[in-house]
């Protein structure tokens with residue numbers, strides 16, 4: 561039944577998304593291969609075996625994928641639909657899945673053509689929901705989410721994702737409103753990172769008023785602003801100017817110095833870093849902060865303007881792992897290309 565996994569990614573990052581999933585799949589199964597088109601925003605992992613695909617979607621931990629926003633296991637080819645009355649053909653396929661679903665998600669690629677389907681999807685969803693209800697296919701406790709990934713209004717990939725092992729937001733996109741008072745749009749990157757990497761329970765424990773943070777490459781202050789909103793006291797390191805209103809909160813100390821030589825007087829709770837510097841250079845800096853016990857947790861960006869982006873990310877993560885492990889630091893690391901990230905990824909380390 562299921563012969564492919566459709567993975568959604570940032571358009572232009574299909575090679576990285578594909579490289580990552582095929583490496584992981586090859587460790588578990590032998591016959592998978594990739595189908596992908598540049599700038600399409602999607603990648604297919606294909607197999608001849610239903611067992612391989614369902615096995616992978618259960619055993620690969622979705623959160624460990626850096627470049628994939630959402631994934632769906634789907635059939636061997638997309639379903640062609642008539643111009644009107646699309647529901648019977650769609651329901652026919654869904655019934656063959658022989659399972660209940662907890663929710664439905666209408667998907668499309670994060671491209672201009674994809675986004676043009678937004679209105680169509682919004683209008684179609686209530687009809688599908690009603691039909692699923694009539695056919696008793698919805699169940700709040702079912703482990704599956706139903707996906708309809710539209711390529712255009714007459715072609716759809718229909719599939720399932722495990723609710724517990726997939727993105728919780730439609731298409732893996734957390735839409736955030738730009739706060740009017742924030743000093744820069746970059747603020748959304750840290751806000752999304754906090755939501756993605758820290759569950760509400762973890763936020764309540766690890767990011768609370770009165771904590772101390774250092775923001776490397778802070779100007780004009782979008783990341784510092786997020787931390788101040790959460791009651792943190794921030795030391796902002798940057799030669800550039802910080803936003804006046806943020807400085808007037810009295811919560812931020814601005815030091816015009818080089819982030820690579822600065823060291824805090826005592827250990828801080830959080831290190832954040834959004835510098836446009838070479839990723840390996842940034843990774844070494846972050847590793848040094850942990851090894852010298854200068855911070856408890858960190859969120860930082862790795863900029864990826866180079867060609868071999870996946871190899872670079874893996875080199876950085878390996879460096880961090882080697883460095884922290886040899887210092888006997890017990891830590892949890894996660895990396896993700898967030899929706900608000902462009903040619904970059906965000907990494908979170910918690911100790």
Ligand SMILES: C[S@@+](CC[C@H](N)C(=O)[O-])C[C@H]1O[C@@H](n2cnc3c(N)ncnc32)[C@H](O)[C@@H]1O
Pocket residue numbers: 743744745746747776777778779780781782783784797798799800817818819820834835836837
């Ligand atoms: C992308 S901007 C940071 C934006 C910021 N996170 C925000 O939300 O407003 C990168 C900043 O890193 C700073 N930067 C780059 N290299 C630096 C270094 N070696 N030391 C201190 N700051 C540095 C730049 O001056 C620049 O302001």
